[in-house]
Amino acid sequence: MSAVALSRRRWSPWLIVAGLGALVGWSYHGTRVDMGALLSVEGLRQIGVYVARLFPPDLSAGALRDAAIAAVETFAISLVGSVLAACIAFPLALGATRTILYHGVLYEGQRLGRAPKALRLGVYAASKTVLAVLRTVPEIVWALIFVFVVGLGPFPGVLALGVHTGGVLGKLFGEVLEDVDPRPLEALQSTGASRLRIVLYGILPQAIPQFVSYALYRWEVNIRAAAILGLVGAGGLGQRVYVAISLFLEHQLLTLILAIYVMVTLVDALSAWLRARVL
Amino acid sequence: MARPADRFPASTAKSAFPYLLAVAFALTFALSLRAAQVDPRLLFDAQALGNVARFVRGALPPKLDPEFLGMLARPAAETIQISVMGMVIAVLLGAPLGLLATSSLTWRGILHERVTRRARLMLGAAPYGAARALLSVFRSIPEYVWALMFVRAVGLGPFPGVLAIGVAYGGMLGKVYSEILEAVNPRPLETLHAAGAGKAGVVLYGLLPEALPHVVSYTLYRWECAIRASAILGFVGAGGLGQQIELSMRMFQFDEVLTLLAVLLLLVGTVDFISGRIRARVVR
Numbered sequence: 001m002s003a004v005a006l007s008r009r010r011w012s013p014w015l016i017v018a019g020l021g022a023l024v025g026w027s028y029h030g031t032r033v034d035m036g037a038l039l040s041v042e043g044l045r046q047i048g049v050y051v052a053r054l055f056p057p058d059l060s061a062g063a064l065r066d067a068a069i070a071a072v073e074t075f076a077i078s079l080v081g082s083v084l085a086a087c088i089a090f091p092l093a094l095g096a097t098r099t100i101l102y103h104g105v106l107y108e109g110q111r112l113g114r115a116p117k118a119l120r121l122g123v124y125a126a127s128k129t130v131l132a133v134l135r136t137v138p139e140i141v142w143a144l145i146f147v148f149v150v151g152l153g154p155f156p157g158v159l160a161l162g163v164h165t166g167g168v169l170g171k172l173f174g175e176v177l178e179d180v181d182p183r184p185l186e187a188l189q190s191t192g193a194s195r196l197r198i199v200l201y202g203i204l205p206q207a208i209p210q211f212v213s214y215a216l217y218r219w220e221v222n223i224r225a226a227a228i229l230g231l232v233g234a235g236g237l238g239q240r241v242y243v244a245i246s247l248f249l250e251h252q253l254l255t256l257i258l259a260i261y262v263m264v265t266l267v268d269a270l271s272a273w274l275r276a277r278v279l
Numbered sequence: 280m281a282r283p284a285d286r287f288p289a290s291t292a293k294s295a296f297p298y299l300l301a302v303a304f305a306l307t308f309a310l311s312l313r314a315a316q317v318d319p320r321l322l323f324d325a326q327a328l329g330n331v332a333r334f335v336r337g338a339l340p341p342k343l344d345p346e347f348l349g350m351l352a353r354p355a356a357e358t359i360q361i362s363v364m365g366m367v368i369a370v371l372l373g374a375p376l377g378l379l380a381t382s383s384l385t386w387r388g389i390l391h392e393r394v395t396r397r398a399r400l401m402l403g404a405a406p407y408g409a410a411r412a413l414l415s416v417f418r419s420i421p422e423y424v425w426a427l428m429f430v431r432a433v434g435l436g437p438f439p440g441v442l443a444i445g446v447a448y449g450g451m452l453g454k455v456y457s458e459i460l461e462a463v464n465p466r467p468l469e470t471l472h473a474a475g476a477g478k479a480g481v482v483l484y485g486l487l488p489e490a491l492p493h494v495v496s497y498t499l500y501r502w503e504c505a506i507r508a509s510a511i512l513g514f515v516g517a518g519g520l521g522q523q524i525e526l527s528m529r530m531f532q533f534d535e536v537l538t539l540l541a542v543l544l545l546l547v548g549t550v551d552f553i554s555g556r557i558r559a560r561v562v563r
Binding site: 011023033079083227245261 | 300321334357360416423437540544547
């Protein structure tokens with residue numbers, strides 16, 4: 001990658017600045033952004049009026065219970081979705097790692113024959129492609145598809161998060177596997193360890209803390225995503241937010257926003273604490 | 280941080296933490312399975328398999344007639360434009376708030392050695408706390424909630440999408456900018472300070488040059504995320520490809536969905552490429 005980048009000519013800074021400037025101008029024009037109207041006295045007054053209407057949050061027992069149920073559902077979607085993602089990512093990542101399949105320290109001693117090598121190249125290409133497709137389709141589109149397949153409810157949300165995040169984690173896991181320190185592997189090899197043993201005792205122990213750390217990081221992303229998926233009928237807080245906005249239930253909306261805020265903050269803190277313990 | 284005992288499993292001092300964690304995790308996971316109504320059988324019953332077949336048959340081949348493709352040019356362009364303008368607003372919001380949320384700029388560290396504790400807390404810590412709180416609110420409310428609210432405030436179209444990305448990403452940028460600034464190696468700053476440089480001098484010639492490449496690189500990375508977000512915001516009426524994807528999906532026009540996803544893939548790929556090239560140029 002770096003060799004390719006170096007061999008090509010680097011973009012001149014002036015070209016970059018001019019290009020970005022043109023992009024911004026074109027975008028300003030195209031989005032009909034009207035900052036003047038937004039920041040005018042009238043615009044600011046309207047925003048003030050809208051924000052004031054949100055207060056106070058609806059703290060009646062019914063609204064709180066509803067928000068709590070939705071929050072638990074969102075939490076559950078994000079957690080199960082992330083675990084499912086790790087389960088999808090792990091085998092695909094092994095298949096998307098050249099240093100495990102056909103290349104590098106593991107294969108220094110004995111060369112692969114032509115047929116096995118072609119087969120392994122095929123596995124590599126297939127894993128890479130599947131991962132790319134999984135992560136390129138946004139969660140919410142996966143959610144629409146799974147709602148179509150299994151019906152409304154939180155379960156399609158879990159599947160959507162699992163599949164999309166599986167693609168993201170698979171790529172990250174693969175990069176971790178290719179980047180492990182080769183010296184312990186060489187040491188194992190010199191003791192006569194088989195390939196399987198080198199993978200089990202040399203590569204994975206180095207990679208797993210990183211895997212856990214990435215999975216926790218994606219969990220933080222997924223708690224936010226889980227709150228979105230409700231928009232297309234995949235359960236959780238998103239569905240309630242959508243209803244509250246559509247029916248002008250502003251006080252309930254604020255309760256739900258507070259619930260999202262609290263949950264996102266809690267998950268961030270929990271994940272940061274766990275990552276500090278793992279690494 | 281883990282104590283040394285936790286780091287070497289061979290050590291005789293065993294910690295109960297991993298076991299407690301495993302039990303807590305298993306329990307939470309089991310409860311979550313129920314709360315999320317996970318039922319794998321649903322995926323493999325006749326109806327679901329029929330739906331999958333229907334989807335695949337409907338999606339292939341993707342719809343490629345010129346009329347449909349021509350109709351996509353506008354929303355595709357809009358998706359990019361929303362992401363770009365959203366990032367402009369995010370930087371305009373995130374940069375000043377990020378500076379205020381940097382403790383080494385507002386109230387701690389070598390810039391403030393000669394200021395009394397009281398003045399530091401009054402003049403620095405209060406805006407610092409306020410900026411951090413604001414950034415946290417901005418980034419913790421998801422883009423689409425912002426978008427729904429802005430659609431209410433300024434009407435349908437790309438503008439609410441721009442504002443939503445601007446506010447949500449402004450919160451993320453501000454936080455990361457402050458983290459970058461706080462992580463700057465303090466020794467060059469101390470040297471400048473010792474050489475008699477004023478506060479502005481330390482910030483301009485010590486802090487910013489060290490931080491700027493990382494700031495630019497992170498902003499570009501966020502742009503890559505913004506293009507994805509901008510496609511999603513269409514689902515709540517904020518313009519772009521998302522609106523069309525939802526429409527085609529609801530009308531069961533799966534061949535259109537496949538084409539739209541391909542266009543999205545192309546856009547995301549292009550932005551990733553441009554951003555990657557510039558980032559490689561900025562951070563060596």
